[in-house]
Amino acid sequence: MAAPHKQGEVVEKILFLAHVDESCNVLPKAVYEVLGLAIDVAAQMNATLTIGLIGENVDTAAAFIGSSGATRVLAVSGPDFAQPRYASDAAALEAICRAVQPTLVLAPATWRFSRVLPGVSHRLAGQADTHITGLEIRDGALTASRWYYRQRIEAVIRRDARPWFLLLESGCHKPWTGEPGAPSMEKMPVVIPAELRRTNVTGTRAPKSEAQTIRPDADLLFVAGAGWTKKQSDGKVHGEEAESLILRFLELSKASLGGSKSLVDQSGDNQAVLGFMTHLNQVGQTGATPRHPKGLSTCCHGEEPHVVGWRFIHERRAINLDPNCGWARGKADVLYVSDAFEVMKRVNELLATGSEKKEEATATAR
Amino acid sequence: MRNGYHIVVCGSIVPDPLQTLEPIETPGGPALKNEMMLPAVLDPWASHALYEAANLASKVAGSKVWLVSVAPKAKLQQVMMTVAQKVSFELVAVDGPASGFGDAYGVAAILADEVQSIAGLDRSRLLVFGGWESASRGAGVTMQLVGERLGIADQFQGVDQITTQADGSFEVLERIEGGRHQVSMCSGPPALLGWATGNLPEPRNNPQVGMANMRTVMPALQRAKAAALAGSGLRFLSTTPPKQQRQTRIVKNRPVEEIAQEIVEWIGK
Numbered sequence: 016m017a018a019p020h021k022q023g024e025v026v027e028k029i030l031f032l033a034h035v036d037e038s039c040n041v042l043p044k045a046v047y048e049v050l051g052l053a054i055d056v057a058a059q060m061n062a063t064l065t066i067g068l069i070g071e072n073v074d075t076a077a078a079f080i081g082s083s084g085a086t087r088v089l090a091v092s093g094p095d096f097a098q099p100r101y102a103s104d105a106a107a108l109e110a111i112c113r114a115v116q117p118t119l120v121l122a123p124a125t126w127r128f129s130r131v132l133p134g135v136s137h138r139l140a141g142q143a144d145t146h147i148t149g150l151e152i153r154d155g156a157l158t159a160s161r162w163y164y165r166q167r168i169e170a171v172i173r174r175d176a177r178p179w180f181l182l183l184e185s186g187c188h189k190p191w192t193g194e195p196g197a198p199s200m201e202k203m204p205v206v207i208p209a210e211l212r213r214t215n216v217t218g219t220r221a222p223k224s225e226a227q228t229i230r231p232d233a234d235l236l237f238v239a240g241a242g243w244t245k246k247q248s249d250g251k252v253h254g255e256e257a258e259s260l261i262l263r264f265l266e267l268s269k270a271s272l273g274g275s276k277s278l279v280d281q282s283g284d285n286q287a288v289l290g291f292m293t294h295l296n297q298v299g300q301t302g303a304t305p306r307h308p309k310g311l312s313t314c315c316h317g318e319e320p321h322v323v324g325w326r327f328i329h330e331r332r333a334i335n336l337d338p339n340c341g342w343a344r345g346k347a348d349v350l351y352v353s354d355a356f357e358v359m360k361r362v363n364e365l366l367a368t369g370s371e372k373k374e375e376a377t378a379t380a381r
Numbered sequence: 382m383r384n385g386y387h388i389v390v391c392g393s394i395v396p397d398p399l400q401t402l403e404p405i406e407t408p409g410g411p412a413l414k415n416e417m418m419l420p421a422v423l424d425p426w427a428s429h430a431l432y433e434a435a436n437l438a439s440k441v442a443g444s445k446v447w448l449v450s451v452a453p454k455a456k457l458q459q460v461m462m463t464v465a466q467k468v469s470f471e472l473v474a475v476d477g478p479a480s481g482f483g484d485a486y487g488v489a490a491i492l493a494d495e496v497q498s499i500a501g502l503d504r505s506r507l508l509v510f511g512g513w514e515s516a517s518r519g520a521g522v523t524m525q526l527v528g529e530r531l532g533i534a535d536q537f538q539g540v541d542q543i544t545t546q547a548d549g550s551f552e553v554l555e556r557i558e559g560g561r562h563q564v565s566m567c568s569g570p571p572a573l574l575g576w577a578t579g580n581l582p583e584p585r586n587n588p589q590v591g592m593a594n595m596r597t598v599m600p601a602l603q604r605a606k607a608a609a610l611a612g613s614g615l616r617f618l619s620t621t622p623p624k625q626q627r628q629t630r631i632v633k634n635r636p637v638e639e640i641a642q643e644i645v646e647w648i649g650k
């Protein structure tokens with residue numbers, strides 16, 4: 016954030032929106048980051064800050080951010096707002112926005128908000144931008160950064176329309192870490208008529224694999240490419256070995272699992288390979304763009320449509336038999352030209368010994 | 382579902398992802414260098430929506446699929462040469478920009494108008510499909526706005542599956558955090574679904590389907606009216622390709638043991 020607000024410019028009115036998480040009690044981590052940012056922006060622009068909350072029960076959650084210094088806290092709560100359903104979420108968020116009349120609306124880009132806030136912007140005759148990676152004040156006006164063409168072109172944008180809804184990606188700011196407090200909260204009654212109850216959210220479903228392989232908060236992204244299922248130097252495919260090496264590594268390292276398109280497409284075709292891989296694991300142009308401090312790619316060629324999904328992975332290493340693969344051409348910090356089967360086997364052994372030693376040390380300390 | 386669904390898929394074209402993209406400044410705002418020369422494909426998530434629509438239509442008798450596309454006519458025609466061979470649909474074409482820098486608000490206004498002007502469209506059977514995000518703007522905004530403009534309050538985004546019941550109701554799986562799906566039951570059309578990858582492989586080219594489609598695709602392209610995006614007040618202060626590439630350290634001819642140790646150390650740091 017640079018260049019604070021100048022005197023005499025339009026005064027912005029900021030609304031920060033949050034929802035409780037699935038446990039219905041706490042706020043998702045991303046909420047604290049965007050709250051930190053909203054407080055910063057409000058201070059720099061001399062703007063007022065209001066908080067809007069939705070969820071079945073918001074009291075506990077509101078207390079967590081009670082000392083954030085917001086001038087007002089509004090909430091829409093009750094059983095109708097437990098489920099992330101478009102129709103009821105849109106009604107609740109619309110009601111909060113109409114009550115506050117903000118010029119800027121800042122919210123974390125959770126799935127729940129991403130699938131409803133652009134729709135709400137239309138109702139308020141405002142406009143929304145998503146996947147915002149940063150905000151900056153230039154010449155007294157707010158500007159936002161986001162990527163176009165799936166992480167291949169970064170733009171700084173500005174909008175004249177108000178309210179301007181901004182959905183911010185995680186990692187955009189330090190999380191706010193104030194003390195809990197007891198805010199005075201205005202609870203707004205919002206009635207959901209029958210025509211907005213045509214959809215019923217019945218629950219969540221985990222992918223077919225038993226192990227949870229996608230861990231958004233992990234320090235490491237582990238990417239498996241199609242090489243794991245290709246014929247190796249002995250002329251044979253080693254699918255089962257690949258599967259057990261990868262699962263063991265995930266268990267020991269607590270990494271999040273990503274895959275190349277070629278690999279996840281094979282799983283979709285029901286070939287007998289890496290049963291735990293689904294399209295949700297796919298990283299790249301037509302897959303996800305996850306955020307982790309580190310990434311390790313194995314048996315993946317590092318082609319551009321894959322590597323654009325690594326835009327927000329800071330430190331990148333790759334293991335590939337081919338010294339001329341994409342990673343060698345400035346896409347990774349380190350490329351190990353080696354057999355991933357052998358390297359990962361040894362990595363797993365070392366990690367296992369490491370964790371045993373740690374356990375022993377804790378036992379002795381006790 | 383009695384009489385079948387009316388499925389309208391919204392989808393445009395994007396540059397083939399293997400192409401290098403370079404932003405340039407034009408009087409009308411940012412654009413891609415040689416944009417009209419870049420080979421294009423149907424936007425990937427929208428194409429999944431189209432395959433899912435065709436699959437659903439093939440299972441429920443009386444259903445019909447339209448593809449509504451706002452794109453430069455000449456490029457759209459090229460892309461249709463392959464897309465039309467995949468599945469059956471009727472094209473509704475609008476000759477307009479497909480740039481990622483064009484604002485979703487302008488695009489959604491055109492799309493919603495076009496959907497509404499489809500002759501014989503029955504709202505009580507209507508499912509509006511599209512990609513939940515484009516590969517150009519990548520925003521996930523357009524389809525929500527189309528839904529709002531059409532007054533559709535049952536919206537789903539990041540959809541990987543729809544399972545319909547005989548009474549017209551359906552179950553939808555939408556992507557959520559942690560690689561899981563949210564499961565919803567909707568009592569029936571009208572509804573809007575922004576698709577992610579879904580579950581279907583890309584259909585093989587079928588020249589017969591291609592020939593049948595072309596009978597309506599070519600006239601639709603000829604009829605396509607030109608449309609500009611309404612000014613929305615979105616301003617670009619800069620557009621830049623990603624910064625400098627990394628200096629890759631290539632580690633060759635090192636024993637597996639050393640590599641493994643280095644990796645374990647790095648992970649633990």
Ligand SMILES: Cc1cc2nc3c(=O)[nH]c(=O)nc-3n(C[C@H](O)[C@H](O)[C@H](O)COP(=O)(O)OP(=O)(O)OC[C@H]3O[C@@H](n4cnc5c(N)ncnc54)[C@H](O)[C@@H]3O)c2cc1C
Pocket residue numbers: 239240241242243245247274275276277278297298299300301302303313314315316317318319320321324334335336337340353354355356398399422425
């Ligand atoms: C429209 C479109 C969208 C796309 N979107 C995506 C996307 O979102 N994500 C994506 O990933 N791709 C995407 N692609 C595909 C992309 O272009 C590549 O085809 C794909 O990423 C290749 O996957 P891969 O590297 O795993 O497989 P391959 O290209 O088959 O590479 C396998 C690699 O494994 C290595 N290998 C084999 N055995 C070993 C071993 N024992 N040890 C070490 N290395 C080994 C080989 O040297 C090789 O480099 C897209 C393509 C298009 C056209």
